[in-house]
Amino acid sequence: xxxxxxxxxxxxxxxxxxxxxxxxxxxxxxxxxxxxxxxxxxxxxxxxxxxxxxxxxxxxxxxxxxxxxxxxxxxxxxxxxxxxxxxxxxxxxxxxxxxxxxxxxxx
Amino acid sequence: xxxxxxxxxxxxxxxxxxxxxxxxxxxxxxxxxxxxxxxxxxxxxxxxxxxxxxxxxxxxxxxxxxxxxxxxxxxxxxxxxxxxxxxxxxxxxxxxxxxxxxxxxxxxxxxxxxxxxxxxxxxxxxxxxxxxxxxxxxxxxxxxxxxxxxxxxxxxxxxxxxxxxxxxxxxxxxxxxxxxxxxxxxxxxxxxxxxxxxxxxxxxxxxxxxxxxxxxxxxxxxxxxxxxxxxxxxxxxxxxxxxxxxxxxxxxxxxxxxxxx
Amino acid sequence: xxxxxxxxxxxxxxxxxxxxxxxxxxxxxxxxxxxxxxxxxxxxxxxxxxxxxxxxxxxxxxxxxxxxxxxxxxxxxxxxxxxxxxxxxxxxxxxxxxxxxxxxxxxxxxxxxxxxxxxxxxxxxxxxxxxxxxxxxxxxxxxxxxxxxxxxxxxxxxxxxxxxxxxxxxxxxxxxxxxxxxxxxxxxxxxxxxxxxxxxxxxxxxxxxxxxxxxxxxxxxxxxxxxxxxxxxxxxxxxxxxxxxxxxxxxxxxxxxxxxxxxxxxxx
Numbered sequence: 001x002x003x004x005x006x007x008x009x010x011x012x013x014x015x016x017x018x019x020x021x022x023x024x025x026x027x028x029x030x031x032x033x034x035x036x037x038x039x040x041x042x043x044x045x046x047x048x049x050x051x052x053x054x055x056x057x058x059x060x061x062x063x064x065x066x067x068x069x070x071x072x073x074x075x076x077x078x079x080x081x082x083x084x085x086x087x088x089x090x091x092x093x094x095x096x097x098x099x100x101x102x103x104x105x106x107x
Numbered sequence: 108x109x110x111x112x113x114x115x116x117x118x119x120x121x122x123x124x125x126x127x128x129x130x131x132x133x134x135x136x137x138x139x140x141x142x143x144x145x146x147x148x149x150x151x152x153x154x155x156x157x158x159x160x161x162x163x164x165x166x167x168x169x170x171x172x173x174x175x176x177x178x179x180x181x182x183x184x185x186x187x188x189x190x191x192x193x194x195x196x197x198x199x200x201x202x203x204x205x206x207x208x209x210x211x212x213x214x215x216x217x218x219x220x221x222x223x224x225x226x227x228x229x230x231x232x233x234x235x236x237x238x239x240x241x242x243x244x245x246x247x248x249x250x251x252x253x254x255x256x257x258x259x260x261x262x263x264x265x266x267x268x269x270x271x272x273x274x275x276x277x278x279x280x281x282x283x284x285x286x287x288x289x290x291x292x293x294x295x296x297x298x299x300x301x302x303x304x305x306x307x308x309x310x311x312x313x314x315x316x317x318x319x320x321x322x323x324x325x326x327x328x329x330x331x332x333x334x335x336x337x338x339x340x341x342x343x344x345x346x347x348x349x350x351x352x353x354x355x356x357x358x359x360x361x362x363x364x365x366x367x368x
Numbered sequence: 369x370x371x372x373x374x375x376x377x378x379x380x381x382x383x384x385x386x387x388x389x390x391x392x393x394x395x396x397x398x399x400x401x402x403x404x405x406x407x408x409x410x411x412x413x414x415x416x417x418x419x420x421x422x423x424x425x426x427x428x429x430x431x432x433x434x435x436x437x438x439x440x441x442x443x444x445x446x447x448x449x450x451x452x453x454x455x456x457x458x459x460x461x462x463x464x465x466x467x468x469x470x471x472x473x474x475x476x477x478x479x480x481x482x483x484x485x486x487x488x489x490x491x492x493x494x495x496x497x498x499x500x501x502x503x504x505x506x507x508x509x510x511x512x513x514x515x516x517x518x519x520x521x522x523x524x525x526x527x528x529x530x531x532x533x534x535x536x537x538x539x540x541x542x543x544x545x546x547x548x549x550x551x552x553x554x555x556x557x558x559x560x561x562x563x564x565x566x567x568x569x570x571x572x573x574x575x576x577x578x579x580x581x582x583x584x585x586x587x588x589x590x591x592x593x594x595x596x597x598x599x600x601x602x603x604x605x606x607x608x609x610x611x612x613x614x615x616x617x618x619x620x621x622x623x624x625x626x627x628x629x630x631x632x633x634x635x636x
Contacts, residue, residue: 058492085562
């Protein structure tokens with residue numbers, strides 16, 4: 001799994017590549033929370049993500065919760081394949097703001 | 108005639124097999140006590156169950172035992188004109204013998220049966236299979252805390268039994284039978300020595316191991332009981348565990364006494 | 369779906385299993401491909417539970433070997449077995465929850481034991497799984513307060529809490545009403561898709577089996593009669609398979625004399 005950050009206007013974009021699972025979800029959590037603590041809204045880019053397990057989903061849920069408490073936004077962009085099915089299976093697709101691509105979010 | 112011998116042989120084989128199985132079980136439980144972190148929360152929970160909640164029956168039985176001892180000794184000692192020795196007689200009987208044995212019997216009745224049944228039910232419901240499949244060692248998770256808790260609790264309960272028994276003896280001997288209170292206590296101070304107390308501790312320690320080991324072991328292997336299953340098997344092994352641990356405890360009592368007295 | 373080009377995830381080679389004198393499994397061979405859903409079926413006493421226990425490593429076969437992810441589980445070291453088991457989940461028939469822990473603590477058990485995740489994350493993961501099993505809000509109850517169906521679902525939640533790549537189900541539909549059973553079938557299919565799971569189900573429910581299986585293995589008297597796709601099973605000519613599928617009772621020709629004897633003999 002690899003991740004890097006970029007900017008999209010006022011948003012920070014967290015690009016996730018590969019697989020997020022037990023071995024690396026805590027790393028993702030640290031970065032996500034750090035961005036939110038700095039007061040920036042986040043778009044999590046799922047387009048290059050091939051697999052995410054429940055520890056990864058739990059991390060995102062924590063992020064969303066934190067974002068809501070700070071009046072920030074958290075988007076999930078470009079979810080496909082297995083990760084999309086996980087979101088549907090856990091019904092979290094009805095909880096997160098989902099968009100088709102990073103560009104779809106208004107800067 | 109041949110049938111009788113065959114039966115005896117089969118019976119012996121079954122029992123030796125079981126003894127072997129239980130011995131390996133004991134060894135494995137001991138090993139797991141010393142391997143890495145023991146779940147202290149579970150140990151404490153068990154100490155509460157085995158120790159704290161056995162206090163009422165230990166106190167009651169200690170009291171009555173002491174009271175009966177006083178009555179009995181009064182009768183005997185009066186014939187020799189030595190009622191002043193009652194204190195030491197009651198104390199020594201309790202400390203050397205009755206304290207450890209009676210406490211162990213109370214624990215067998217209360218904790219031994221409950222523990223055996225609990226573990227047997229866990230076995231029947233495949234809880235041990237589940238633990239194994241989750242790569243959690245059932246010995247470390249379930250058995251070891253109970254053994255440690257028993258070793259902590261039972262010697263302490265025995266001590267409480269002894270003290271309450273001595274008190275019971277005092278109540279009957281001094282307050283009812285009229286033995287001199289000072290003499291009661293003084294004879295104890297003079298004639299009870301550390302070796303006696305040590306015997307009490309060693310015996311209660313050994314009894315703790317025997318009782319909890321047999322209770323857990325019989326429950327753990329309930330699925331190997333022939334001819335029964337389910338609730339009937341649980342009830343059968345529980346009965347067997349209570350009987351076996353009582354007899355084993357009395358046997359260990361004899362062995363320990365022959366070394367320590 | 370099943371990848372035949374890859375080597376099997378589980379390889380069972382010629383295993384025999386005994387219970388005392390009884391020969392339960394006879395030269396059983398089975399290969400389970402990664403990503404497939406394999407259903408093991410058979411009548412009671414066919415040995416399917418024993419087969420499952422052997423694969424799980426709860427029983428050691430008398431002969432033969434079993435390899436999971438290339439590891440011979442009968443020869444594996446404790447450490448290797450532990451690592452392997454972290455990626456395996458087992459949903460037992462009655463749930464097999466620990467009676468002294470709440471439902472939530474039961475499900476969290478593998479996470480607390482094997483991972484370093486913090487409590488917050490563990491809690492969310494647990495609740496996600498409970499939601500998935502329609503057990504939301506039950507986390508503080510004790511197992512004794514749950515019905516049979518709920519216990520099963522809680523056991524399943526525990527089995528999948530670490531998102532294992534390999535999931536085993538022992539009689540998932542037993543004791544469930546048809547609606548819940550159908551929902552469970554759907555869940556099994558979705559889990560395979562979303563989590564890349566390989567799933568082994570031991571069941572006697574035909575409908576479920578036909579609905580979810582990529583392949584079905586049928587056991588009779590400890591022997592594998594056929595392993596194949598649903599189509600292959602349906603077109604199998606073997607009398608025992610046909611009977612199983614059509615649910616016809618065994619048609620035994622009776623010897624009139626012997627039968628009469630059995631009915632009227634005096635008790636010795």
